[in-house]
Amino acid sequence: MKFPVRFLVPAIAFAVLVAFFFVGLQREPGRIPSPFIGKPAPTFSLESLGDPAWKVGTADFSGRPWLLNVWATWCVGCRDEHEALLAIARQNRVPIMGLNWRDDRALALRWLAQLGNPYVSVAYDPEGRTAIDWGVYGAPETFLIDSGGRVVKKHIGPLTMEAWESEFLPLLTFAEGRK
C-alpha cells in the first residue's frame, strides 16, 4: 500500500515550528534580565584597578549585601548613571564594587578622578572573563548580592535614583536577612 504522505504533514509542520522556536530561544540570552536570581554569585578575585598588586573580589563582602556595578569609559549609559551612583554611595546603605569591563586602566582611573568615585573598590576585568561568568552582555549593569552570596537582582541599563528607591531598597531588607 502506498504510504499516504499527507498523514506526515502535521509532524513535518511541527518539526519546522520547533526549528523556529529553537532559533528563537538561541536569540534569547540577551533578553533575560535575571538568569541568576537566587543563585550563588560567581566568585572572582581580580586585580584592583588602582593597584595591580592588590586583589579584590566576592570574598570581600561575605556576610553582607553589596552591589556590583559593571562599567567602562566607553559606555555612554555609565556616564549617565554616575551621578546616581555617587548619591547611592553617599547613603552608605550598601557598598558598591565596580567591575571595570574591557577597558583601559589609565582611562578608567582618570575617569574616576574627574567624575568622582562611588566605589569602595574596583575590580579590573580587561579580558571580560568575569563579566561573562556573571552573564553580562552590555554596560551598565548592576547586581545586588545578598548576605548569603546570592544574586538577588540584576538591573540592566543605567541605574537611576528612582530604580534604586523602588526596586533595590525594598529588596535590601530581604537581602540583609535580618532586621
Add this chain to the structure above:
Amino acid sequence: MAPRRKRLLAVVAILAGVGAATALAMLAFEDNLLYFYNPSQVLAGDAPSGRTFRIGGMVTEGSLKRTEGTLEVRFVVTDYQHSIPVRYEGLLPDLFREGQGVIAHGKLSAAGEFEADEVLAKHDENYMPPEVAESLHTPTPARVSE
C-alpha cells in the same frame, strides 16, 4: 455524487479556501504589523513616516511635563544615544515612571515629535521590555580607543 468526485471537490474547495485566507491574512498584515524602533533608529530615518509604529526606551528623568489641568502630557524617550520627544493625551498607565522603560504606539509628526495614541509601561518589577533593554545597553566594543 460519487464519493471520489466529492472528495476531489472537497480538496479543491479547501485549497481555494486556504489560498483565499492566506491572501487575506497577508494583505491584512500590511496595515497591522507594528514595528519597533528605538530613538536612534527613528532619528536615522528607519521608522516609517505617516504610519503607526512603536517606539521604546527610557523616560528621561525630569522630562515629564503636564499641561496643567488637561490630559496632555509630554515626555522624552531616550536610548542614551538619542532622544525623541513624545506627546500624549490621555491616561498614563500606572507603571509609567521617569527613569523607567516605556513603549509608545503612534506616529511621528512632521515636527519630529512622536504623537502617541497609546503608552505602555512594563508590567512587572523585574520585567523590562526586551526591545528596550537591548537598545539601551551598549554591547562591548571590539577595541577601546581614546
Add this chain to the structure above:
Amino acid sequence: MIPELGHFALILALLLSVAQAVFGLAGGARSNTAWMAASRSAVVGQFVFTALAFGTLAWAFIQRDFSVLYVATNSHSELPLFYRVAAVWGAHEGSLLLWSLCLAAWTLAVAAGSKALEAPFRSRVLGFLGLISIGFQLFMLTTSNPFKRLIPAASEGLDLNPLLQDFALAVHPPILYLGYVGFSVAFAFACATLLEGRLDAAWARWTRPWTLAAWLFLTIGIALGSWWAYYELGWGGWWFWDPVENASFMPWLAGTALIHSLAVTEKRGLFKSWTLLLAVSAFSLSLLGTFLVRSGVLISVHAFATDPKRGIFILAFLTIVIGGALLLFAWRAPRLRSSAAFEPTSRESFLLLNNAFLIAALSLILLGTLYPLFIDALELGKVTVGAPWFNLMFLVPMLPLLALLGVGMHAAWKRGLLGTAKYRLYAIAGIGIAGSLLVGGAAYGDIRPMTTLGFALALWVMLSSLAMPWARIRARQPLPAAALGMVIAHFGVGLTTLGITGVQSFKVEKDFALGVGESAQIAGYDFKLAALRDVQGMNFIGVEADVVVSREGSPVTVLHPQKRLYNSGGNPMTEAGIEVGAARDLFAALGDQLGQGRWSMRLQYKPLIRYIWLGAILIALGGLVAALDRRYRAPVQARAGEAVVPVAQ
C-alpha cells in the same frame, strides 16, 4: 523541615510516575494483569504525593515561611490568608506544581472512572498520562524547584504582585489548568488507540465526556480571565489577542472542534483521522501555550520571568510529546479508514464545515501569534501583530460558522433532509434580521451593516437553538441530556455574539480631565466628579472618587473608582468603578492628578458587555449537561468494533 518533605514527596511522585508509565504501557502491551494493576496503584500514589507536595508549599505560604525562596519572592506578612494560598500558583514554580496536581487528579479520575474499558487500553491511557507527568515533575525538580531554601531567611517577603491580589485572578489559574491539563486525557486516549491500531464508535463515546469536562473548565477559565481584565486592568478592555490569551484560546478552539468531531465519530464512525489529530492538537496547543508563556520566546507583557534553560527544557519536552504523538499518528492513522457516505446537507456535512472553519480560525490565530517569532528568528526586525488583524481574521471564518450553526443543528444524520424544520428556519431567519434592525435602530439609533449582521446572526443562533427543544416538547418527545446540552451551549454562543456585537459597535471610551464638581458626557450619560477622599484598606492606602452618573437629569448611580498604593511598595493600582446593568455597563477609572485640582479619568459606556461572559457560562453549562448524559455512564461491553476497517471502494 516541611518544605524538604514536600521536595521529597515530589521526588517520590516522579518515581511513581515512572512506574505508572512503564507498567502502564508495558502491561497494556503484554496484557499483564499484575503490571496493569501496579500501574493503577502508581496513579493513586502519584496523586497522593503530588497533593502532599502541593500541601506543604501551601503550608509554607500560610505560615509565612520566608526561608523558602519561592514564598519569600511571592508573599508578604500582611498578605491576607486567601491570597497567601493563591500565591502558591502566583509564579512559575508554583504554577508548575499546580499543573502537576491537576494532571495527577485527572489521571486518578480516569483510573477510577473507566472500569468498563478494556484493561489493556485503559492501562495504555494511564501509561501515556504517566509520561506527561514525568515531564512536568522532572522539569520542576531540575529547573524550577519551588522548595528551594533561602538561607538566611528573609525578614520580609517581596509580596504577591498586587494585580494578582484579586479573587477572580486567584481562582483563574486552577480552573484554566484543569481545562488545559484535562485535554491530556483525550490526548492519551488518542495515543492509546493509535497504538492499538483500531478505533471504533465506543472509543469516541468514551473520549467525549472527558473532553467535554476539560473543555468546560477551559471555557470558564478563559471567561474569568477576560472578565478580570475588564474590571481590574483599569481600562475596560476584555480581550487583547495577547500571546498569553491566545495560548489559552487556541486549545479551546481545537477542543471545540474535537467535541464536534467526536460526535460524528461516535454516531457514524467517520472523521476518525481528524478526530485523532484534533485530540492530539488540543493538548499540544496547551503545551505550546505553556512553552510560549514561560520560555521568553515571545514578547508578552504577561509572560513569566524567563530563563533560557527552562525554555530549552520545555521545547525538548514539547518535541518529544507532540512529535512522538504526531509520528504515531502518521504511522497508524492511515489504517483507520472510514467508509460511510453522507449527503451534502446532512449533519455530517455541517460538522465537517464546522471543523473546517474552527481550524481555519485556529490556524490564523496561531499564525498571528507566532509571526513575530518567525520574523525575529529570521532577523527581519521586531514586530507585534496588532489586535485589528486578529479581529478581522477571526471574524472571517466565524461569520459563515454562525450562519451554518443555525441550520446544522436541525440537519438529520446521513441523509439530511430538513423537512418541516426548513420553514421554521426561514421564519427564524426573518425574525433574526428584523430583530437586528429593530435593536440597532430603536435601541441605539444606528444601523450599520456589520452590526446588523452581528445582531442578526446572534438572534438566528439563539432562536434556532430553542427551536429544536420546542418542537420536541410539543411532540412530547424526550430530550436527552446531550441534546439539551447542545441547545444550551449554542444558545450561549448566540448570547456571546450578541454581547460582542453590542460592545464593539456601540461602546464609547473617552478620557477626561475633571475637577471636583465638573462633569463629562458620553452616550447620553452625565458623569460628575462629586467628591474625592482618602481611603485605607488592609494592606493599602489610596484615593477614592464619587462619580455621580445621571441620564437626562435623573440619577442613575454613583461609581467609586479608586487609586491604591500597596504597603509593600511599588506602583499605584487602579480599581475601576463599574455599574453593571442588563443593557450596559458604566465604567469610570481614575488616572493621575493633573494639577489645578483636576484628575484624569477614563469614562466608558459598554452596551451588552455582560452577555459575553453570560454566554460563556452557558456554553460551559451546556458542556456540563452534555457530559452528564446517561449514555456515557452506561457500562460498555467489551468494545465490539472493527479491528481494521477495510478500505471501501
